[in-house]
Amino acid sequence: MFADPIAEGLARGWKVVDASRVSGNVDLDADVAIVGTGAGGGVTAEILSAAGLSVVMLEEGPLKSSRDFHMREAEAYPQLYQESAARKTLDKAITILQGRCVGGSTTVNWTSTFRTPSTTLAYWQREFGLEGLSDDLLLPWFEMMERRLSVASWAVTPNANNALLQSGAARLGITTGVIRRNVRGCLNLGYCGMGCPTNAKQSMLVTTVPAALDRGATLVTRARVERVVARGGRVVQLEAVGLDAQGTRAGRAGLLVRARHYVLAAGAIGSPAILLRSGVPDPWRRVGTRTFLHPTVVSAAIFPERVNGYAGAPQSLYSDHFLDSVPVDGPIGFKLEAAPLHPVLFGMTLPGFGVHHAEMMREFACAQVTLALLRDGFHPDSTGGNVGLRRDGSPVLAYPFTAFVWAGVRRALLAIAEIQFAAGARKVYPVHERAEGYTSWRAAQAGIARLPLEPLLARVVSAHVMGGCGMGTDRRGGVVDARGRHFGAENLSVHDGSVFPTSIGANPQLSIYAIAARNASLLAQELTGRPVPAIA
C-alpha cells in the first residue's frame, strides 16, 4: 500500500487540533497566525517555520489524507470542497469549485501548472502600478516552487480525452502545448479531483504543511476564522469558531489567536469575507470587488470509439491560441483544456432529464469534454464580481455577466465545437439548456449563433477564483500592496489568489505559490532580521 505521510507525521508528534472535538475556549499564541492551508497558506507556513518563527495555521476544512481518498465523488465532494462542490454565485448561474480541507484547492485540483503569463504581469505593471512584479523578479520564485513541488512537463502519452483536443486543434492549425504538472511518481490514474490516493500530487497537504508541522507549527482544523480584531491600525487578535464534524455548523469551541503578524490565506471569497466581517477600515470599499473566475464553458462531444475520459491524467494538453491571438485588453480571450469525466459531475453537468438525459449518459465512455476558461478582468466591461455577506456571515459572490463576457462565451462554444468535429466527433453538445446535440459543424455553427446567452441557460463553472483583495499602489487602487501587506493594518498580510488584480489567464496555482513565497520571505526577513533559507 501507499505510505500515508499525514499518518506518519501525526505519529511523530505533529501538533494538530481538530476543533470539532474541542469544547470551550482555546487561546493560542504564536509569532504568526495563518488562515488557510492552501496554496498561499502552505507556502507561507513552511517559509516562516523554516525561518524559525512559531506558526499557527487555522483551517476551515478537515485534515484528510491518502488513506481517505477512495476516488469516490460521493465522498470527495462533501469532504474536500466548499459547500460540497455546489457553491454558487448569487444568481446561481455559476458553480464554483474550491477546496475546503488541509491543502485547500491544491488537494483537489488537476495539477496543471503554469507560470503567470508575461502579458498578465505586463498588464499589472501598466494598469496597477505593480512595477516590482516583473518576469525577472518572479523567476527565482517560480523556479524555487517548481523544484519544491516537482513540477515537470507531463511525459506520459496523453489520454484520449486530451489527445482528441490536440488532434482536432492540429487539423485547424491551432497550436497546443504539453501541460506541466506538480506530480512525483504519478500512476496516471485520473482521480486528482478527489484527492490523490497515492500522494503523487505534490499538493500543500503532502509538502509545505508537513514541513511546517515538522518544524513545530500548530495546525487547527475544522476552525472557521470569523474575524480579525484591529485597533489603532494593528490587528490585536483573531477570533475563530470550531465547526461540527460535518463542517456545516458551529461546534462548541471558541478560539482566540494572538500573534505578532497575521496572514490571511483563505482564498478568493474566503479572505475578503474575513475582512468584511472584521470591519478593518476599507475607505474605498475595495474588499471583495474585482473577484474573477476564469468563467468556464463546457462542450461534450461523442466519438465513435471509447474515450474513457475518467482514466489517465485529467489535463495534459492545452491551447493558448485564443488568448494569444487577441490583445490582452481586447475581446475576452480563453484558454482551452480538457476536463475529466466522472459519473456525478457528468450527470450534473448535462442538461435536461428523463430519457434524453439517460441516452446522453449512456454515451459516457465515448464522450470527450473540452473547457474554455475565459480570461476575465482585462477590460472595462469585465470587472468581475463582488463578494458580500449573507445575514449569517457566510460569503456569497455576485458575478453578473456583461454582453462583452457573453460574446466570449459564444466564441468559445463555437471554437470548441469546431475543434471537436475536426477531431472526428459525431455529435457535439455545447452545455446549454437550449442546445441540442449537433451532428455537424455547420449545424453547430448555426445553432450556437442563435443560442440565447443568459444566466442559468448556459452552464458556467469556475475552478479558479481570484481577486477580491487586489494588489495596488495605494488604498484607492487596492487592498494590499505588492508585498501582500494590507494598507489598513500594519501587521496584516494576504497571501493567496485574492491578491490578483485581474484573472491570471492560466491555471493559477503556481502564481499563488510564487507570489506567496516571495512575500512570505520578505515577511520572515522583516520579523527575524535575518535572510530566509530557500525551501528548495
Next chain:
Amino acid sequence: MLGAGARDVLGAIVPVILAGALPIDSTGKSERVQSTIAGVDRAIAGLPSHAQAELHDLFALLAFAPSRWLLAGMRQPWRESSAVDVAAFLQQWRMSGWALKQQAYLALHELVFAAFYADPASWPAIGYPGPPRLD
C-alpha cells in the same frame, strides 16, 4: 432530515428525472428511487445552512397544495400525479424565463443526478468501471 412532504415531492419527481435510467422491473425501480431519495437526503445534510434553508423552502412550497398548484401547475397530490404531468412541470420550470423557477429546477436536477450517479449501481449502464484498485 427530509420531511414527509419533501419525500412525497421527491417520490414523484425522482422517477421522472431518472426515466430511462432506472431498472425496468418495478422492484428494482422502486429500490433505486428510494436509494436516490436517501442520497439526496444525505447530500442536503452536508450543505451549509443557507443552502439547506433554501431547499427546505422549495420543498415546503412544492408540498403545500395551493403553491404546488399555483407554481408547479400540479392539481393532484404528488402521490397521485402522473409522470406526464410531472415531466411537464419540470420542463416548464426549466424553460421559464423566471429565475426562481429555473434555479429551483436546476437545484432538483443537481441533487437527483448527483445522488443517482454517485451510486455504483448506476455505473454499468454508462460504461464506467469504477475507480481502479490500488494494491
